[in-house]
Amino acid sequence: MTGAQPFRPGADAAATATPARISLEGVTKTYVTPRARVDALGPVSLEVAEGEFVVLAGPSGCGKTTLLNLVAGFEPPSQGEIRVDGKEVAGPGPDRVMIFQEPALFPWLNVLDNVAFGLRQHTHLSAAERRAIAEHHLELVHLEGFAQAFVHELSGGMKQRTALARALAPAPRVLLCDEPFGSLDALTRERLYAEIQELHSRTRKTTLFVTHNTREAACLADRVLVLTARPARIKRVFTVDLPRPRDFYDARVSALAGQILAELRSEITEDRGTTHERDKAGP
Ligand SMILES: Nc1ncnc2c1ncn2[C@@H]1O[C@H](COP(=O)(O)OP(=O)(O)OP(=O)(O)O)[C@@H](O)[C@H]1O
Ligand SMILES: [Mg+2]
Numbered sequence: 001m002t003g004a005q006p007f008r009p010g011a012d013a014a015a016t017a018t019p020a021r022i023s024l025e026g027v028t029k030t031y032v033t034p035r036a037r038v039d040a041l042g043p044v045s046l047e048v049a050e051g052e053f054v055v056l057a058g059p060s061g062c063g064k065t066t067l068l069n070l071v072a073g074f075e076p077p078s079q080g081e082i083r084v085d086g087k088e089v090a091g092p093g094p095d096r097v098m099i100f101q102e103p104a105l106f107p108w109l110n111v112l113d114n115v116a117f118g119l120r121q122h123t124h125l126s127a128a129e130r131r132a133i134a135e136h137h138l139e140l141v142h143l144e145g146f147a148q149a150f151v152h153e154l155s156g157g158m159k160q161r162t163a164l165a166r167a168l169a170p171a172p173r174v175l176l177c178d179e180p181f182g183s184l185d186a187l188t189r190e191r192l193y194a195e196i197q198e199l200h201s202r203t204r205k206t207t208l209f210v211t212h213n214t215r216e217a218a219c220l221a222d223r224v225l226v227l228t229a230r231p232a233r234i235k236r237v238f239t240v241d242l243p244r245p246r247d248f249y250d251a252r253v254s255a256l257a258g259q260i261l262a263e264l265r266s267e268i269t270e271d272r273g274t275t276h277e278r279d280k281a282g283p
Contacts, residue, residue: 017095017171017172017173018050018173019050019051019173019174019203019204019205019206020050020084020085020095020173020174020206021047021048021049021050021084021085021086021206022046022047022048022071022082022083022084022174022206022208023046023047023048023081023082023083024044024045024046024047024071024080024081024082025045025080025081025082025083026042026043026044026045026079026080026081027041027042027043027044027045027067027070027077027079027080027081027082028041028042028043028044028077028078028079028080028231029041029042029063029066029067029070029075029077029078029231030078038230039230039231040063040066040230040231040232041063041066041067041070041077041230041231041232042063042077042079042080042231042232042233043079043080043233044067044080044232044233044234045080046225046234048206048208049206050204050206051204051205051206052206052207052222052223053200053207053209053220053221053222053223054207054208054209054221054222054223054224054225055209055210055211055216055217055220055221055223055224055225056068056208056209056210056211056225056227057210057211057212057214057217057224057225057226057227057260057264058226058227058228058229058232058235058264058267059227059228059229059230059264059267059268060212061230062227062228062229062230062231062232063227063230063231063232064178064210064227064232065178065210066232067208067232068098068176068178068208068210070082070089071084071089071096071174071176071208072092072096072098072176073089073090073091073092073093073096074092074098084096084173084174085173094121094170094172095172095173095174096172096173096174096176097118097167097168097170097172097174097175097176098167098176098177098178099160099163099164099167099175099176099177099178099180100163100178100179100180101178101179101180101182101183102183103159103160103162103163104163105151105159105162105163105166106151107150107151107152109150109151110147110148110149110150111138111143111146111147111148111149111150111151111154111162112131112134112135112138112147112148113134114151114162114166115134115137115138115162115165115166115169116130116131116133116134116169117166118134118166118167118169118170119133119134119169119170121170122170133169134165134169135147137165137166137168137169138162138165140165140168140199140202141161141162141164141165141195141199142161142195143158143161143162143165146158155188156183156184156185156188157184157188157189157191157192160180160181160184160192161192161195163180164180164196164199168199168203168205172205173205173206174205174206174207174208175205175206175207175208175209176207176208177207177208177209177210178210179210179211179212180209181211181213181216182211182212189213189216190248193216193219193220193246193248194245196220197219197220197244197245197246198245200220201244201245209221214257214258214260214261214264215248215253215254215257216248217257217260218238218240218242218246218253218254218256218257218260219246219247219248219250219253220246221238221240222239222240223237223238223239223240224237224238224240224260225237226238226260226263226264226267227267228267229267229268235263235267236263238256238259238260240256242256
């Protein structure tokens, strides 16, 4: 894996680690279980540029999480190759970090220690350095006043911001987000859209971000990839060149979200059609 340099307070956040380029070439994933064989993904070929924010949208169960898991190195692809900066992904590594729908924080640690936990592998850092890096990342997500709070004392949005700070603290080069705002209320999500845009403009972290929310996709993305029903393939690409920061309720964001939604709906309808045909043809 590519070595990631941890952030040093005092330097600009953009200097934490050079963002990485990701490439997928003919990638497929088939899960084989004792009961079934599931073609979950692909073939997918994709180039994500350094610092690019790519959103994946697709029908439920189409293979979005599978794609993120493969880039994270949690699972190997069945076919094809995944490279980060030209180096084949052969397993998880500190250069890639995943953020999930439910922030997996430790209830027995306070907020600061949860964030510092992300730095546990950086054994060359002293405890004081780890603490300073964690504090800096809490500031980045506007949680500096909650360093000593415990997880049960946080709102859902604050938990997700803590998870974001923990993910960013070790200066990964790629951020993989699997519906990170999916369980939050609408108002909290809208605040986080502004924060995530600010964070992205400061860190330029190469990001793959899964969502079902088309307005969220239009608000955040450089590119939105609409995926087909399972096995996920790239059905349509929307390049988004609206100026940033984008307002969630901007008319141009709404118009684009409408187009993405139409594309998704057509995929879901087509998929139902296929299933129906298959059902009719069944024994
Ligand atoms: N470990 C696994 N073993 C067997 N099948 C799996 C495994 N993980 C995922 N699948 C199957 O692969 C397909 C794609 O799953 P995946 O979780 O990637 O979809 P998704 O697009 O993320 O769905 P959602 O939008 O509901 O989160 C599904 O049919 C799922 O049942
Ligand atoms: Mg999923």
